[in-house]
Amino acid sequence: xAARQAHNRGVMPTVALFVPCYxxxxxxxxAVATLRLLxxxxxxxxxxxxxxxxxxxMANAGQAADAAPxxxxxxxxxxxxxxxVAPSGSCVAMVRHQYPGLAPDHPALQQVRASTYELCEYxxxxxxxxxxxxxxxxxxxxxxxxxxxxxxxxxxGSERQVPPFDKVKTLLSTLExxxxxxxxxxxxxxxxxxxxxxxxxxxxxxxxxxRLDDHARAGAEVITGVDMSCLMHLDGLAxxxxxxxxxxxxxxxxxxxxx
Amino acid sequence: xxxxSDAAVAAGAGAPPPVHHPGGRQAGPYPGHPAAAARFTxxxxxxxxxxxxxxxxxVKRDRAAAQLPAWERLRELAEQxxxxxxxxxxxxxxxxxxxxTARGATVHWARDAADHNRIVHELxxxxxxxRVVKSKSMLTEECGLNPYLEARGVxxxxxxxxxxxxxxxGEPPSHIVLPAIHIKKEEIGALFHEKLGTAAGASDPxxxxxxxxxxxxEKFLAAQAGITGVNFAVADTGAVVVCTNEGNAxxxxxxxxxxxACMGLxxxxxxxxxxxxxxxxxxxxxxxxxxxxxxxxxLGPKPGGELHLVLVDNGRSALLAxxxxxxxxSCIRCGACMNTCPVFRRSGGYxxxxxxxxxxxxxxxxxxxxxxxxxxxxxxxxxxxxADVCPVRIDLHHQLLAWxxxxxxxxxxxxxxxxxxxxxxxxxxxPWRFAAAGRLARAALRLLxxxxxxxxxxxxxxxxxxxxxxxxxxxxxxxxTHGRP
Amino acid sequence: MAARDEIxxxxxxxxxxxxxxxxxxxxxxxxxxxxxQFAQAVAAVGGTCxxxxxxxxxxxALRALPIHAGARRVVSLVAGVGGxxxxxxxxxxPHALADLDLSVLRADLAVAENGAxxxxxxxxxHHALAVIPEHVAVVxxxxxxVPDLHAAYAALDLPGRPRWxxxxxxxxxxADIEQSLVIGAHGARSATVLLxx
Ligand code: SF4
Numbered sequence: 001x002a003a004r005q006a007h008n009r010g011v012m013p014t015v016a017l018f019v020p021c022y023x024x025x026x027x028x029x030x031a032v033a034t035l036r037l038l039x040x041x042x043x044x045x046x047x048x049x050x051x052x053x054x055x056x057x058m059a060n061a062g063q064a065a066d067a068a069p070x071x072x073x074x075x076x077x078x079x080x081x082x083x084x085v086a087p088s089g090s091c092v093a094m095v096r097h098q099y100p101g102l103a104p105d106h107p108a109l110q111q112v113r114a115s116t117y118e119l120c121e122y123x124x125x126x127x128x129x130x131x132x133x134x135x136x137x138x139x140x141x142x143x144x145x146x147x148x149x150x151x152x153x154x155x156x157g158s159e160r161q162v163p164p165f166d167k168v169k170t171l172l173s174t175l176e177x178x179x180x181x182x183x184x185x186x187x188x189x190x191x192x193x194x195x196x197x198x199x200x201x202x203x204x205x206x207x208x209x210x211r212l213d214d215h216a217r218a219g220a221e222v223i224t225g226v227d228m229s230c231l232m233h234l235d236g237l238a239x240x241x242x243x244x245x246x247x248x249x250x251x252x253x254x255x256x257x258x259x
Numbered sequence: 260x261x262x263x264s265d266a267a268v269a270a271g272a273g274a275p276p277p278v279h280h281p282g283g284r285q286a287g288p289y290p291g292h293p294a295a296a297a298r299f300t301x302x303x304x305x306x307x308x309x310x311x312x313x314x315x316x317x318v319k320r321d322r323a324a325a326q327l328p329a330w331e332r333l334r335e336l337a338e339q340x341x342x343x344x345x346x347x348x349x350x351x352x353x354x355x356x357x358x359x360t361a362r363g364a365t366v367h368w369a370r371d372a373a374d375h376n377r378i379v380h381e382l383x384x385x386x387x388x389x390r391v392v393k394s395k396s397m398l399t400e401e402c403g404l405n406p407y408l409e410a411r412g413v414x415x416x417x418x419x420x421x422x423x424x425x426x427x428x429g430e431p432p433s434h435i436v437l438p439a440i441h442i443k444k445e446e447i448g449a450l451f452h453e454k455l456g457t458a459a460g461a462s463d464p465x466x467x468x469x470x471x472x473x474x475x476x477e478k479f480l481a482a483q484a485g486i487t488g489v490n491f492a493v494a495d496t497g498a499v500v501v502c503t504n505e506g507n508a509x510x511x512x513x514x515x516x517x518x519x520a521c522m523g524l525x526x527x528x529x530x531x532x533x534x535x536x537x538x539x540x541x542x543x544x545x546x547x548x549x550x551x552x553x554x555x556x557x558l559g560p561k562p563g564g565e566l567h568l569v570l571v572d573n574g575r576s577a578l579l580a581x582x583x584x585x586x587x588x589s590c591i592r593c594g595a596c597m598n599t600c601p602v603f604r605r606s607g608g609y610x611x612x613x614x615x616x617x618x619x620x621x622x623x624x625x626x627x628x629x630x631x632x633x634x635x636x637x638x639x640x641x642x643x644x645x646a647d648v649c650p651v652r653i654d655l656h657h658q659l660l661a662w663x664x665x666x667x668x669x670x671x672x673x674x675x676x677x678x679x680x681x682x683x684x685x686x687x688x689x690p691w692r693f694a695a696a697g698r699l700a701r702a703a704l705r706l707l708x709x710x711x712x713x714x715x716x717x718x719x720x721x722x723x724x725x726x727x728x729x730x731x732x733x734x735x736x737x738x739x740t741h742g743r744p
Numbered sequence: 745m746a747a748r749d750e751i752x753x754x755x756x757x758x759x760x761x762x763x764x765x766x767x768x769x770x771x772x773x774x775x776x777x778x779x780x781q782f783a784q785a786v787a788a789v790g791g792t793c794x795x796x797x798x799x800x801x802x803x804x805a806l807r808a809l810p811i812h813a814g815a816r817r818v819v820s821l822v823a824g825v826g827g828x829x830x831x832x833x834x835x836x837x838p839h840a841l842a843d844l845d846l847s848v849l850r851a852d853l854a855v856a857e858n859g860a861x862x863x864x865x866x867x868x869x870h871h872a873l874a875v876i877p878e879h880v881a882v883v884x885x886x887x888x889x890v891p892d893l894h895a896a897y898a899a900l901d902l903p904g905r906p907r908w909x910x911x912x913x914x915x916x917x918x919a920d921i922e923q924s925l926v927i928g929a930h931g932a933r934s935a936t937v938l939l940x941x
Binding site: 312315316327329332333335336339340342343344345346347348349352353358362368369370374418419420421424437438439440443444447464465467468469472475476479480493495496498504505506507509510512513514524529530531532533534535536538539546548549550551552553554555556557558559560561562570572576577579580582585 | 747748750751752754755756757758759760761762763764765766768770771772773785788789838839842855857858859860865870871872874875876892893894896897898900902903905906907908909910911912913914915916917918919920921922923924926928929930931932
């Protein structure tokens with residue numbers, strides 16, 4: 001097995017890539033973009049093949065007993081790496097906030113929690129990236145997925161009265177040629193919500209269409225975000241109605257226009 | 260009408276037969292949140308109108324909050340004061356009772372809704388009261404006071420304009436601060452035409468409000484007693500504070516000699532100085548105003564009058580024992596969590612089937628009996644906006660998640676969904692099974708006709724396309740390009 | 745008393761551990777010009793704030809307003825302001841105040857942040873005077889304006905106060921019909937604050 005840590009000071013860290021289960025199966029290009037982006041910023045990236053799912057679907061449905069074995073397996077898989085990075089805010093929120101309740105005695109719990117990051121958070125906070133090299137000439141709307149927004153605090157948010165910040169937007173704004181457009185409701189939920197998307201189909205779809213409309217009014221040609229699950233929902237709605245908008249994960253946008 | 264039993268009244272048997280209004284409460288048994296919400300959203304234009312109305316209030320809240328540099332500090336203090344008060348509630352209630360009694364008020368204790376209704380009725384009937392005006396009180400809604408009193412020959416007039424509107428329609432409030440937020444002005448115009456004789460087709464809010472003012476002025480002048488809710492009760496003074504914009508609590512208590520104030524036990528704050536924290540937060544959170552127009556402090560009966568305070572438990576002491584749900588007792592009923600909730604805004608207050616709807620209602624509802632309210636904690640995307648607007652920082656979305664765990668553990672979640680996720684978890688438990696299942700599913704998605712896939716994908720596929728499946732998963736691609744690490 | 749004892753016992757049995765009562769620090773509002781802020785806050789809640797040097801000027805300012813011109817039945821609890829036509833002290837039953845046009849009240853305290861004026865029991869014989877008239881005018885000394893509600897409660901010493909008191913902030917209002925703001929729900933249709941000095 002490859003080393004889980006960079007041994008010399010000053011050497012870039014070893015990053016274990018966590019690819020959420022549905023990204024692995026349905027959106028491999030997002031995982032590839034994440035991998036490339038991390039490598040481009042000097043990381044040594046490995047993909048531990050034992051990984052499957054962080055357990056979020058079960059945990060958020062209240063099925064703690066079904067989620068716990070997956071949490072333990074995740075901690076086994078990712079123990080000891082310098083950093084674990086995932087192109088998903090909600091999976092990282094799961095590890096950080098729900099694992100203490102699901103695998104309280106796991107020896108790697110605190111170490112893995114402390115070293116697991118959402119991709120943009122990692123670039124911004126850990127690698128200190130303030131400028132992303134690349135070109136993305138389009139009008140882009142950022143969908144601020146709720147778990148990244150309110151569990152990971154990737155941005156200050158519209159509700160709280162704190163000094164404004166927005167890590168994802170900061171990174172996106174440095175791309176050459178990009179025009180960021182803001183919907184009128186800057187961080188409203190898209191209505192995906194895991195099993196909510198199916199059990200509360202009516203409200204879920206109305207919420208999603210409302211987000212698409214808001215972004216369309218702002219002039220977005222592309223909608224991007226940190227969570228492919230929200231984007232899958234928005235993309236599904238947009239394609240059904242043949243809306244002229246492209247939905248891309250933020251890793252794909254940050255990588256710049258494909259050659 | 261013959262006097263039905265207390266239990267029948269509590270169940271709504273004394274209420275007039277429900278009439279169906281567009282966007283109004285549906286007749287028949289509560290079908291659970293998904294079905295009730297689907298009915299409300301079926302009228303997309305109306306759902307959007309409802310959403311925009313409440314979003315407008317949310318935006319006003321944001322602006323009001325932004326004016327206070329200490330906003331987040333105030334929220335922290337409010338949270339701590341409430342946590343402190345709840346941890347010492349028995350002692351503070353005794354202190355409150357001592358002080359209120361010393362000032363000439365009479366304190367009554369009610370174990371439950373039946374106690375509460377009986378106490379209020381006895382106070383009224385002992386004084387021969389048959390005409391009562393009432394200002395907003397979610398507690399009396401919770402206890403079903405109106406039908407109880409009406410069944411005993413007492414006329415109860417809700418005097419908050421929004422509450423009067425829903426009372427005319429035979430509905431409960433659909434929102435705790437904006438009781439008639441689900442009703443359009445044209446519908447109110449038609450209602451007032453029928454009930455108050457306003458001009459047919461009139462829908463100007465100013466005109467309709469003026470008509471209600473005249474109508475309710477008569478009721479105020481004729482009332483023999485005023486009932487109010489309580490926003491805050493203060494242990495160190497024995498004061499109760501009632502906040503309104505319309506002035507209806509003041510009108511209702513200033514004229515008749517008898518004032519009955521009904522409050523849940525959790526309304527207590529330790530000291531008068533705490534009010535500064537809560538009054539700065541309450542109206543800003545509720546409507547975006549810097550403070551309500553009337554924040555009235557009752558410190559005893561008026562000369563020659565009586566002040567009765569009815570303290571109601573009705574499940575609150577039991578909830579205090581339950582971690583983490585006890586935090587819901589900190590709620591100051593500002594309604595901000597409803598205004599920000601993307602589900603509430605689109606599904607309407609009646610989709611919750613509870614007296615207090617929305618995020619806080621979905622936490623309180625299951626505590627009263629999980630069976631009937633089992634769908635509520637799942638009626639959320641867990642987006643967390645509610646927790647970030649809540650002026651007392653209740654971690655509402657985490658509470659909803661905690662309820663999901665309790666409901667699943669208690670067998671109250673839909674069996675089909677639970678089983679599906681259990682099987683999925685079993686597949687995920689092995690990287691091999693996961694990879695194999697993924698390959699199978701992707702192949703199926705690619706090979707089956709699109710229409711069939713849409714049908715098989717059920718609730719997902721009715722309005723959404725499934726992702727276009729790639730030929731290769733990332734793990735397969737990675738193994739091919741990188742080999743085993 | 746059985747219910748009382750049962751409830752208190754249950755609350756004691758179920759009481760969680762809790763934090764101490766927090767010190768209410770770090771929340772005070774500060775305004776460069778307290779009186780300007782107060783006037784602006786009164787306007788923002790739908791009222792009118794008139795700054796006048798003394799009671800005589802207050803009287804003149806009030807008499808110049810349309811709400812006074814049309815007022816026949818006036819109660820004034822501030823000597824020399826508003827020209828009382830009804831002696832509130834002689835009124836036994838507050839129902840007799842039903843057709844009052846104007847009441848002139850005194851506030852002991854006012855809050856710059858939200859435009860609220862503290863009006864309380866001993867200064868007026870009937871609570872109804874604050875809410876029943878068509879229009880209300882409140883006389884308050886500039887020296888009685890405090891920045892925020894924390895300062896207000898500190899100055900009030902509520903435990904020592906009699907019977908009732910209220911913070912009145914602007915005229916009666918409602919937005920219960922489609923969120924359209926309508927001034928004059930049940931209480932006064934206008935609120936004029938006469939700020940003295
Ligand atoms: S839970 Fe919080 S936001 Fe919701 S009504 Fe209560 S106090 Fe307001």
